Amino acid sequence: MMNLLQRITCQFWLALVAGLFASFGVVNAGVAGLPTSTAMAPLAVDTLAIKANQLSLINTPTYRFALELSETVGMTIKTDEGGLLATHPQRYQMGDWRATKDGIVIAALALNTSSIDTFLFNPDTHQLQQLTSWPASAADQEALCLYQHGEQLDMFVAEAGGQMKHIALMAPALQTPVQVRQFSTGPGIKACAVDDSQHTLYLADENAGIWQLSALAEAEEKRTLVWHEPGASIESVAVQPGAFITADTTSNRLWYVNSQQAREFTLPPGIQVEGLSTYQHGNRLYVNLYDDASATIKQIALPSELSQTSMPASPAVVPPLPDILITADAETAPVARVGDAADDPAIWINPLNPAQSRILGTDKKQGLDVFSLSGQRLQHLPVGRVNNVDIIYNVNVAGKQVDIAAASNRSDNSIQLFTITPQGRVSAAGRIATSLSDVYGLCAGRPGAQAQIIVNSTDGRFERFALDVSGSSLNGIHLESFSLPSQPEGCVIDDEREILFYGEEQAGVWRRNLNGPAKPSLIAQVNQQVQADIEGMALFDHAGSGQRYLIVSSQGNHRYAIYQSRAPYTLLGTFAVTADLTKGIDGVSETDGLAATSAPLGKHYPAGLLVVQDGHNVLPSANQNFKLISGVRLNAVIEQLLAEH
Template sequence: MFHRFLTYSVVGPCLAVCALVCQAAPKPLLTHISENVEIYASHSIDENNQLLVHIDPLTQALVVSAVTSLNSRFDIREQYRSPPPDADVETLCVFQDTQGIGAFVFDARGMASQQYLYLQSNAQWRQVAIRDFSMGGEPEYCMVDNASGQIYIAEEGIGVWQMSVAPESELTRYLSPLELDEDTVSIALISAEKGELSDEMGRVHSFNVKPPDYQRGDLPMLIADGQTDPVQRFGDAADDPAIWVNNETPGRSLIIGTDKKAGLDVFDLNGKRLQHLPIGKVNNVDVRQSVQFGENRMDLAVASNRSGNLLSVFAINGKNRSVMHIGDVSTPLNDIYGLCLYQPEQGLEVLVNDTDGTYLRYALTVAGDTVSASLMEQFNVPSQPEGCVADDKHQQLFYGEEASGIWLRSLAGVQQTSTRIAGLSDSVHADIEGMDIYHVDGKRYLVASSQGNDSYAVYAIDNDFDWLGSFRITADIENGIDGASETDGLAISSVNLGSRYPQGLLVVQDGRNVMPSDKQNFKLVSGSKLAEFIRKHR
């Protein structure tokens, strides 16, 4: 192991967030900590103040110190010391983004940990776990380029790995192969396409830099207001939410979410799981209230169940806020997938699709404890669909073709013509997944998840489907709520859901649940933030 400094110059107020530029660090700094320290990084705040992050050689704890230099003298004050880790640390490096200052730590097991050390929101020194992942091999040196949001990791005998530092980014690594026989002492970017690595023997190795897939800060950010408990199973499990509104006490409304490996979950607006129904691999779910069958009215949820290609039907009891599975309807689909509901004046209709592009429209009937459905029509999408939403009042169906865009179809009758109203662009990427309608100032807005760049596109339905812009959902670090990424399904309510969500609620599936790394869940965003975004961009 070798001694090294990774230092950055920050222009502006203390710990202000801005572009970072590498510079030399004063060599006497480390000797004031310990001559035995081998793993450390320095972050320059201004001419007289620095942040020093090092690994205690005896305990392997991560130690954060604020360093003030004046007339060649150093005042070093420890700000934070972590508990000893499970394994010895091999190397670390510091990063900075709009949320604060953090570090990547690589240990002897090949595991990596990303964490915040300083929170910009409240000017606190605090260790916040972001995510853990397996790096494998023997990482020996790392450097973060904050301008592009990329980390470069040297691995002996392998080369330089590159990946995004954004907490919600996909853990995809890109390798520039190099024959590295000696310890790395520095990595620097020469241009947007080229980087250089220097080893302890003075040799310089050039490597190719892969441009990031997209810039994380190129879209407006809405801060998450809440999150649900994680679903039951690891992996790609959580998928689609729906919102049931408690008309008597809106703050006691429910979020119903699918766990496509384990069943259906019911959460309150605080995200606490109230109920789990292990009824199969349910994929999409939708809710309608006060559905009339003859003289009876009831609140229903319907889910596409891939365990048997079924429509699973649930009754919602508003008095005790419970959900009960009341029956299933078989379908001829080979791989049932997306689903949404349409509520005419009488009864309930189900729009359900297959991964092969087949769409079926059913009229659902519930009589006592008997659930049945009759097929009304079938139509087809050119390629794989999933997410959809029906506007009951306007008798319209909006549905996504994942690799192409968004379609509109009238539900006023059968065998209507579908029209594509939105395609893909530099800002709206495949896959087009979940979608729902939000009402602001008497106007309708369609919100659709653009899974390929972790964003949400907003279209003005009443203004020729004009794309207003897209946003991302970012973390509330102070309260330990991460943002959302790789979203499948989403649901929106435009009604007052109590003091916390007076302008409704946006619920999205989070494909990469971090802070800390955990099973997938659903993120909650106040409708007030969505309304503000729409009013600003329309």
């Protein structure tokens, strides 16, 4: 009997002949814009003497093993020559594996219980140790695939009810698996596979074809149908870096798809492909497929040129993460509305008891939320579609010192005003009318001694108001109007220097004098490090140097940029907020607004606080919210960036 390597050698020559036929094809449909070639002769197929529903080759630079999963025999791990190394009696339908520093991690879907069991296989001692078992919920688990990124190993699980669960299996300091997010895929997902190199998840939908979406937990849950063949029933998918392979269960066709081409191959008559796996050996790609008609594993070799091209990353994939990663210390309760709802925070500092300070956060679909520093929602004010919010301290209203919050209200293109009591209670207190057509961003402060509010519109126009407290109600006095070439949003006022920093989303950061000649200037442009949209802005005084820095949301690459707040406005660098799996707090992505203070806010935030909006709130999946990051962490980031300059 031939061993696995001998079978591969034999298959090489058989497939070479088949590949010569396959190189002559006709254009067909499958992926829009890709040339599709149809093989003129069936691929050569080798039936393996293996009793299994899935055969995967554990192929690393150091080891080669055969992983067999069977609904009758169980799990078996063998040498390349077929020698038995390890077994487990549980009957399994399908599985996946990844090589880690601790050994080979295997996840397998149990036939009888629909649970997913994970194992660690030691390639040196051949010991097989069961790690965990992920139970099924009300719906059966029908497909699984693993995803390895950095030191973390994740698992995707497709349920019969049309839900996909994203689970963190292994990570530094993580004791037990934890569900990161859950999202809807619709029914019909029969298999999945992740291209780790591209951070891309592929789903085999028996009703539609192959879906593609980002595997990153913080990415937008947007999927794209990248393969559809009318009349085909797709129940399998496998990946190689930059490409995927799938097959039709009814028509004996198999496809290889990358960015340059979609190659169609014909299988011998009678084969019903229910599952497949793939691996590369030398310069050849091999496919092991389970034929449901004969209940056998069949092996084919694809033409050698298919290993020389690759597919681009999913559009949802972000660039490599920056070197500086920090975690959040806490998070607020999610906002009430679903979708893109949370937008901009502001920090109200309680002068009597800093630990009882408040976070004001906009729910731009219905109102303003007020949170404690522990993230608990204390109030919800349904005042309309408020977008950005900021605070002015110590406003003399009828002889009393009152703190005022102002928010841009898109319901009627006004500035919504609020009063804040010394205990942190927020109340609506009137509106200032604007002439803007679509109010958007807003910031407030005391440039000089005067309380002022600056609001902008999506068409680039700005209006600046002085807060008027002379009458029986709060109002505004229009001071000036100005504009940017395109859509703005975030802004912040440096009260002491009487300077406005404001963003043009697609261009960069502007500076404008608020006392004397305006002299507007573009001080920082979007680039590879800082990517559009330019969103929230805040000022933060670094504890070590005493220097004030401008913090800007670089929404396009899920980072935060730190600039000098004085000329030449040098970009120190960027950082990102990643997940803390042990605390159950996810990372942050697509931040809109942010707020910061270096004032001490009690024992948990002795060096101040940074609050950022989180565009994708997971761990578990929930509506958007705001993340809280200690000023201690932000100070450390600045110190590291200063040391690198």
